[in-house]
Amino acid sequence: MDQPEFFAEGALVNVLTTQPLDRTLDYRAPEGGCAQGAYVQVPLGPRQVLGVVWGPGRGDFDYAKIRPVTRVLNVAPMRDELREFLIRAGEYTLTPIDSMLRLATRAPGLSDPPSMQKVYRLGDQTPDRMTDARTRVLAVLEEYGGLAFTLKELADMAGTSSSVVKGLVTQGAVLEEATPRDTPYPALDLDRSGKPLTGDQENAATRLRAGLQSESYGTTLLRGVTGSGKTEVYLEAVAECLKLGRQALVLLPEIALTAEFLTRVEARFGARPAEWHSGVTMTERRRAWKMVGQGGAQLVVGARSALFLPFRDLGLIVVDEEHDNSYKQEDGSLYNARDMAVLRAAICGARVVLASATPSLESWANAEAGKYERIDMTDRFGPAILPDMSAIDMRSEAMSSGKWISPSLQGEVRQRMEKGEQALLFLNRRGYAPVTLCRACGEQIECEHCSASMVEHRFLKRLVCHQCGESRPMPEKCPSCEAEGTLAPIGPGVERLAEEAAELFPDARIATLSSDLFGSARALKAGIEAIAQGGADIIIGTQLVAKGHNFPLLTLVGVIDADLGLQGSDLRAAERTFQLMRQVAGRAGRSERKGAALLQTYQPEHPVIRAILDGDEESFWQAEADQRRAAGMPPYGRLAGIILSSPDPQAPFQFGTTLARHDGPLREIGAQLFGPAAAPIARIRGRHRVRLLVKAPKGAPLQQAITKWLAPARLPKDMRLAVDIDPQSFY
Ligand code: ADP
Numbered sequence: 001m002d003q004p005e006f007f008a009e010g011a012l013v014n015v016l017t018t019q020p021l022d023r024t025l026d027y028r029a030p031e032g033g034c035a036q037g038a039y040v041q042v043p044l045g046p047r048q049v050l051g052v053v054w055g056p057g058r059g060d061f062d063y064a065k066i067r068p069v070t071r072v073l074n075v076a077p078m079r080d081e082l083r084e085f086l087i088r089a090g091e092y093t094l095t096p097i098d099s100m101l102r103l104a105t106r107a108p109g110l111s112d113p114p115s116m117q118k119v120y121r122l123g124d125q126t127p128d129r130m131t132d133a134r135t136r137v138l139a140v141l142e143e144y145g146g147l148a149f150t151l152k153e154l155a156d157m158a159g160t161s162s163s164v165v166k167g168l169v170t171q172g173a174v175l176e177e178a179t180p181r182d183t184p185y186p187a188l189d190l191d192r193s194g195k196p197l198t199g200d201q202e203n204a205a206t207r208l209r210a211g212l213q214s215e216s217y218g219t220t221l222l223r224g225v226t227g228s229g230k231t232e233v234y235l236e237a238v239a240e241c242l243k244l245g246r247q248a249l250v251l252l253p254e255i256a257l258t259a260e261f262l263t264r265v266e267a268r269f270g271a272r273p274a275e276w277h278s279g280v281t282m283t284e285r286r287r288a289w290k291m292v293g294q295g296g297a298q299l300v301v302g303a304r305s306a307l308f309l310p311f312r313d314l315g316l317i318v319v320d321e322e323h324d325n326s327y328k329q330e331d332g333s334l335y336n337a338r339d340m341a342v343l344r345a346a347i348c349g350a351r352v353v354l355a356s357a358t359p360s361l362e363s364w365a366n367a368e369a370g371k372y373e374r375i376d377m378t379d380r381f382g383p384a385i386l387p388d389m390s391a392i393d394m395r396s397e398a399m400s401s402g403k404w405i406s407p408s409l410q411g412e413v414r415q416r417m418e419k420g421e422q423a424l425l426f427l428n429r430r431g432y433a434p435v436t437l438c439r440a441c442g443e444q445i446e447c448e449h450c451s452a453s454m455v456e457h458r459f460l461k462r463l464v465c466h467q468c469g470e471s472r473p474m475p476e477k478c479p480s481c482e483a484e485g486t487l488a489p490i491g492p493g494v495e496r497l498a499e500e501a502a503e504l505f506p507d508a509r510i511a512t513l514s515s516d517l518f519g520s521a522r523a524l525k526a527g528i529e530a531i532a533q534g535g536a537d538i539i540i541g542t543q544l545v546a547k548g549h550n551f552p553l554l555t556l557v558g559v560i561d562a563d564l565g566l567q568g569s570d571l572r573a574a575e576r577t578f579q580l581m582r583q584v585a586g587r588a589g590r591s592e593r594k595g596a597a598l599l600q601t602y603q604p605e606h607p608v609i610r611a612i613l614d615g616d617e618e619s620f621w622q623a624e625a626d627q628r629r630a631a632g633m634p635p636y637g638r639l640a641g642i643i644l645s646s647p648d649p650q651a652p653f654q655f656g657t658t659l660a661r662h663d664g665p666l667r668e669i670g671a672q673l674f675g676p677a678a679a680p681i682a683r684i685r686g687r688h689r690v691r692l693l694v695k696a697p698k699g700a701p702l703q704q705a706i707t708k709w710l711a712p713a714r715l716p717k718d719m720r721l722a723v724d725i726d727p728q729s730f731y
Pocket residue numbers: 195196197198201224225226227228229230231232233381
């Protein structure tokens with residue numbers, strides 16, 4: 001890369017700040033000057049704000065009034081590649097550039113001077129009195145030679161209190177020193193080799209390595225059944241990338257998965273990589289941000305926002321479970337991390353690996369069209385084989401009301417318990433019952449702020465709105481007719497299912513895995529580990545269990561309601577049901593024991609259910625693709641959602657109608673506009689919601705047309721407008 005342009009003291013520079021200003025501002029370069037891309041602190045009114053030197057000043061303002069940059073931060077300047085990524089990602093998602101810069105600077109204390117921390121190493125004095133605890137502390141320090149530890153690390157390793165260490169410091173036997181807190185991550189050992197690969201795996205790894213050696217952009221869809229060793233294979237690609245001296249990023253859809261993954265990285269490379277997600281402490285976030293920019297971090301494992309880190313030389317992005325919904329951010333900036341990964345890689349000349357057992361139709365279609373390379377891994381590793389899948393036809397099961405586990409499924413669970421194996425009952429609904437109804441007056445309890453029914457959580461003894469999170473104690477009387485003891489749960493949630501299972505299998509140890517039943521990510525991780533080690537006979541789980549965890553003793557998956565996802569009119573209902581069912585079924589039989597998956601369904605003839613059972617994925621994708629192509633729907637056409645919301649129930653509809661009347665710029669590109677119509681969830685947090693949907697032909701300049709269409713619009717007071725390019729869900 002060329003040397004960045006440099007501005008000498010006093011020269012005019014144009015600065016993009018993280019403030020929502022709609023424009024960049026001129027400042028004077030400070031003493032010592034500043035480089036293009038430098039992260040700076042600048043005065044804005046009475047405040048000091050964060051910004052980036054975006055280019056030479058425009059000079060359209062009285063020089064005498066222009067204030068100097070306050071200071072240049074001691075971090076690597078933003079590279080052209082990241083700058084271009086932010087601009088293009090902002091243009092694609094119609095997000096203002098200042099919001100993009102905020103995404104790229106989400107590390108606290110970047111403007112603080114480097115903070116110091118105290119570390120402890122071996123001194124040369126002998127303490128006048130030795131105790132067992134003191135001996136242990138000195139033994140730890142001797143064992144690790146010249147290494148320094150933090151107080152807590154050292155005390156923990158020696159199994160003693162920090163006062164013992166402090167005592168040794170007074171004696172000169174241990175030295176206390178201050179070092180900068182933001183230190184580089186330990187180097188990963190690239191000479192170690194991974195597990196010996198099978199033929200299939202080796203072929204896949206060889207192709208990925210070849211892509212990396214080309215040092216140019218390219219995306220590969222790595223499709224392989226759960227347990228086929230995709231992770232082992234892409235770790236080989238990571239190793240190759242790091243050997244080439246470039247950095248790698250692995251994105252995971254769920255924080256709960258990072259712990260298991262970090263352990264695997266440590267086993268593979270002998271050290272832990274940098275971590276970036278909401279569960280990481282603020283200090284660690286700052287360290288990760290700085291080290292990524294300085295090259296002090298080779299590998300980052302993280303959530304979607306890690307895509308905006310200031311990598312020095314990013315050579316590989318892995319998007320694991322690429323079909324996962326959580327890659328699409330649904331609040332704040334609406335971006336799809338999978339698509340943005342491809343964009344960033346194209347700009348910086350990196351490779352992308354999209355790994356999944358059940359790819360999204362988008363990625364499948366890109367591979368079909370030859371835009372992505374596709375690698376298929378069909379065998380599970382070792383003795384593990386794919387589970388048998390079959391349906392339980394609920395129309396011929398004797399079910400009593402308020403019960404959900406069919407006699408056939410009960411029999412299968414019993415057999416597993418007798419063999420000391422585990423069974424999973426899967427239901428993608430948190431809480432006790434999705435609906436609470438008054439048997440006297442028929443009133444259904446809804447959230448006061450949303451048009452969503454309140455979900456009973458018996459464990460918490462509360463009603464919870466899954467839309468806005470609002471909760472209240474379970475009422476004793478019907479809020480409408482005030483009758484007592486008439487409120488009845490309707491339908492099943494995992495808590496209710498657990499209750500039924502406990503009645504049916506009084507001797508079983510039952511564990512419920514639902515994200516809301518664990519206080520923290522750590523507790524959840526511990527829970528999952530205990531279950532994996534055999535701490536439960538029956539696991540009751542929501543979609544949390546579908547995501548990549550390993551349960552070696554699990555041999556039966558019972559899907560309580562396979563029809564659940566097929567209701568509703570979502571474009572992706574079939575695709576999602578297909579993916580979720582296959583993912584869940586993939587949990588069974590991951591070690592030597594063969595697994596089975598049983599789907600309880602009232603419509604065993606439904607094409608999606610049949611495709612799931614047949615396991616004929618290619619024909620499922622073909623059929624789904626044909627339908628979408630015929631309808632001009634994504635990925636063969638483009639969609640954008642416009643959500644208007646306001647506390648006033650009428651205003652969004654009126655405003656939407658005005659927008660619809662002036663849709664000339666949309667028609668110019670051959671796009672159609674639908675709506676305004678009440679959004680599927682018509683009220684959230686007290687705001688009434690109306691949506692418009694733009695449908696455009698595949699190659700049309702959708703973003704430009706929308707910008708042109710909305711530019712003249714003046715939003716009424718309290719009205720919010722959000723544009724969602726390529727919407728994933730319709731709510
Ligand atoms: P996937 O990511 O496709 O679900 P993993 O890479 O997690 O599959 O592999 C599944 C399990 O099999 C893991 O426990 C992994 O360590 C093990 N495994 C896969 N390939 C090998 C191999 N070549 N040698 C040893 N163990 C392997």
